[in-house]
Every structure is written in C-alpha cells, then in structure tokens.
Amino acid sequence: MTGLTKHLGTKVTYAQDRQWQAVGPVDENGKGIFVSLIYGALDTKGPVNFLMKYSAGVKAPPHTHSGDYYAVVVSGQFRHYLDSEDEHEVLSAGASWFQKGHVVHGDFCVGPEDCILSIFWPEGFDVRFADEHRTVET
DSSP states (O other): OEEEOSSTTOEEEOGGGOOOEESSOOOTTSOSEEEEEEESOTTSSSOEEEEEEEOTTOEEEEEEOSSOEEEEEEESEEEEESSOTTSSOOBOTTOEEEEOTTOOEEEEEESSSOEEEEEEETTOOOOEETTTTEEOOO
16 A cells, blocks of 8 residues: 555555666666665655665666765665775665765675665765766666
8 A cells, every 4th residue: 555544644655565666777587776766756856765676686887976875774785885895894784874976886785685775865866887977867
C-alpha cells in the first residue's frame, strides 16, 4: 500500500511496493544501479533523498557530482573510496559518509547480497564519469 494511511499525515511505502529505476546500464542478468525516490525529484536542483540499490558485485566507475551528498548504508557490504578500493574498511548497515562535490570517487557493492544506501543531496543529483566527461541524465 502506498499513499496516505487512515492516520492522516502519514505516508507509508512498503518494501514490496517500492519502485526502482535504473540510473545507468543494466546487464543481461538485470544487475545495475537503481534509485527509489523518497523526497524531491531527480531532475531538479533542489533537495532530493532516495534509496540507491547496487546489485551485488556492481561497481560504479570513478565519477563526480556537482554537489555534496550524505550517505548511509542500509543493507549489504559496500565500499566507497577516493584513491584505492581498499582505503577504508567495508561499510555495513549504519555506516555513513559525507562526499564533497566535484571530488572523484568510486563505489561498489561487495559480498553476495545487494547493497542499499540512503542518500541525501541538498542541491540535487547528477553524476559525471571521470574518464568520459559526460553527465548521466535520469
């Protein structure tokens, strides 16, 4: 059930009702990186909060964002790094980080299960791959 419950002012989205959209390529097995919007819009420069799901084993190549963001690992085993994939311990549920805009970094989901992150973007979401100098449109 999605929408207002009988208790006015409360909106509940159950996990099985969550809508996910790909933000990049999806392989032949359906693996990729997906987002599910919580607040705001992906195509504006205002505040946005979403869940981001990395399929198990999926890596995001080195990239930047024009604005800062705040991330929390909700589930799975995740790596976030600037220079080397092993510069930090593997991040698990409850771990968080702040990423400054315009700083090249990489991410990937390690282990056998998908990774879910909660990410807040005060100035909106965009991504530019470091080696291709192009922006992904959502």
